[in-house]
């Protein structure tokens with residue numbers, strides 16, 4: 001005789017569960033999933049409408065209890081709701097001060113740590129939004145998260161705005177090749193030998209090759225863009241940057257020197273570094 005996995009009573013020969021218990025369990029599970037969605041939307045509504053947070057907590061705790069949602073799952077739902085609120089705040093443009101303050105209140109009320117909120121990088125995303133908003137308002141952002149042990153010598157009055165670690169740095173190299181013709185072949189000068197002009201016409205082909213030059217730390221300050229890797233280290237003054245190219249995972253940068261080769265940096269988040277440099281150079 002098998003025992004029912006739901007109620008523990010005898011379920012009958014070769015049976016694992018009562019049919020009714022299975023149905024009841026399935027229904028409860030569906031209801032639990034539905035109430036998780038409801039909890040999420042309660043958090044999101046509270047986050048945008050500045051609803052009473054003690055009331056929110058009371059409500060979602062009650063919902064969790066009645067659907068057997070344990071406290072660790074409830075906490076992960078609050079985190080998920082907070083993350084959704086950040087994403088939503090970015091959907092309609094820049095993160096506003098009001099949106100940021102609501103997110104901070106929610107974080108503090110539910111005692112959520114930055115580590116918890118940053119497992120999917122969403123806490124950092126909020127900081128990025130805050131930094132960009134300051135820059136767009138002409139304010140030099142105060143970023144206390146910045147590591148003070150940076151491998152750069154800042155000038156007087158220079159302040160780090162953001163530091164990117166493990167940045168892949170690429171340089172573009174121009175290669176010239178001759179295809180066809182006799183370029184490269186040494187021709188003995190001899191009397192009576194005649195080479196037709198066509199022999200000299202190797203076609204000049206220029207190819208741009210992007211090579212991975214280094215990996216290191218990139219820092220944007222109110223004056224420069226710094227990079228420091230294993231073998232390469234340099235800084236570029238803001239007003240020497242003539243163009244920026246936006247990629248999904250980084251930026252391309254062109255300096256004003258005629259000889260300067262395009263440089264690119266992969267930070268993982270092209271949108272942010274592009275806006276960061278664009279606005280930092282306007283300060």
Ligand SMILES: [Zn+2]
Pocket residue numbers: 004005006007008009017018021
């Ligand atoms: Zn049963």
